[in-house]
Amino acid sequence: MTGMAVRYVGDGPNCYADALTMVLGPAGPGPAAIEVLTGSPYGLSLHGPDLPIFCPSGWTPEIGIAAALDLLGWTCERTSGSVDEAVARIARATPTDPVVTGPLEMGLLPHHPSLGQAIGTEHYFVVLGLEGDVVRMHDPRGFPYATLPLDSLLAAWQTDAFVYPVEPFITRSRFRRVREVDxxxxxxxxxxxxxxxxxxxxxxxxxxxxxxxxxxxxxxxxxxxxxxxxxxxxxxxxxxxxxxxxxxxxxxxxxxxxxxxxxxxxxxxxxxxxxxxxxxxxxxxxxxxxxxxxxxxxxxxxxxxxxxxxx
Known part of the structure; x- marks a missing residue:
């Protein structure tokens, strides 16, 4: 997506669908359709040993995001790696070429009220740029144009608190449509x-x-x-x-x-x-x-x- 600053979408629990909606812009189908295409509505499971969640057993946001993009005919650059590589990637983000960042540990994001500790819940947001040591972002949890110290972002970007294996420091950028799919x-x-x-x-x-x-x-x-x-x-x-x-x-x-x-x-x-x-x-x-x-x-x-x- 280029040429126009990303428009904020959010204030609900479906962060990855809202994040994708922001970066796909008017060409995307909106968060409700993206959420359904991820496969998340089709099941019920226990997150960890005892936290109920309305998604299938074995399903993860990473699986769902990949499925939704493929079904819609979109692709992107998905990368992970070291801390230095992650910082370099988000430093290249701009309001017209944003970067979807996550999964992050939502409980460790200090701008989220009443958390302050790892809770095993993943979160995604859209990075708009790096301003010195401060990250500017659209957080779909209800925080447009929010800022976050870079060190705080990196601390929350670890994935060892999740109940499924996933590599740290995942970003998605350079979204482009490769097939026309209604x-x-x-x-x-x-x-x-x-x-x-x-x-x-x-x-x-x-x-x-x-x-x-x-x-x-x-x-x-x-x-x-x-x-x-x-x-x-x-x-x-x-x-x-x-x-x-x-x-x-x-x-x-x-x-x-x-x-x-x-x-x-x-x-x-x-x-x-x-x-x-x-x-x-x-x-x-x-x-x-x-x-x-x-x-x-x-x-x-x-x-x-x-x-x-x-x-």
Whole structure:
């Protein structure tokens, strides 16, 4: 992307989708579509030993970003390496040629309130430049044109706190389109991967396990993770997936996804109110929807989507 300063997109939990939206600009499909194309809506897992997250087991943002860019016909320069190499790469960033940076440890970013320690949660943002020893960035977590001391960035750029292996100091830059792909085609092409995610480790049994965790009482970290991040992010991406799949004629999967979004969104109040029984019941109601979604998507792959009726 060249010629125009990158426009800020953010203030939600889907940092990598927002970051990609910023660098793709008007040629991109927007964060909701990117999020769905990453494959993240198609499953449920435990992050580390006991933190629920609405994405498939084995899925990572790095896997999702690569999938979404490929489905959309885009490529970029993805690099990692030493500290010196990382600094050199972000030093070349400009508002018209920005650099997507991450994953970083979100808990170690000092401009994020009430964190201050590693929490095992990855984060991505868009670097606009290096001004002396200060990094200028668009942080999708709600901080446009934020600044961060370079040393603080480098400290958060370590990846040893994550539960999956990933190299440190990853950047993506020089995004360019190599194929013209419309969004409907990209969404249809994403469905086989969606089914593969859903036939992996059992999301239904994970939902049952989370229900028992809720009944036994959440730890402070589990509670904070759910009410500040997981529930809102999960409900949002499931709702977006429902709308987008309905638009390409996948009515059956869209109905299941909307039902999932409603169940997940309904978790927020009982969790905040400390109503363990109500929250656990919602998790248990969610459990059988995952095999149902897999079956509906498999049916679409066998028979093809219906032709959507214009509104």
């Amino acid at each position: 969004l409907a085609t990209a969404l249809r092409d994403s469905l086989p991967a969606a089914v593969r995610w859903l036939v992996g480790p059992d999301a239904a049994s994970t939902a049952e396990r989370i229900a028992r965790i809720v009944e036994d009482g959440l730890t402070d970290s589990q509670y904070k993770y759910l009410v500040e991040y997981t529930v809102s992010g999960g409900a949002g991406r499931l709702g977006d997936a429902a709308v987008l799949l309905a638009e390409i004629g996948c009515a059956g999967p869209a109905r299941v996804l909307e039902h999932q979004a409603r169940l997940v969104g309904a978790l927020q109040h009982p969790l905040m109110a400390g109503d363990r029984a109500a929250a656990a019941a919602l998790w248990r109601e969610l459990a059988p929807t995952y095999p149902r979604l897999r079956d509906e998507l498999s049916l679409v792959l066998r028979e093809g989507p219906a032709v959507p009726v214009p509104s």
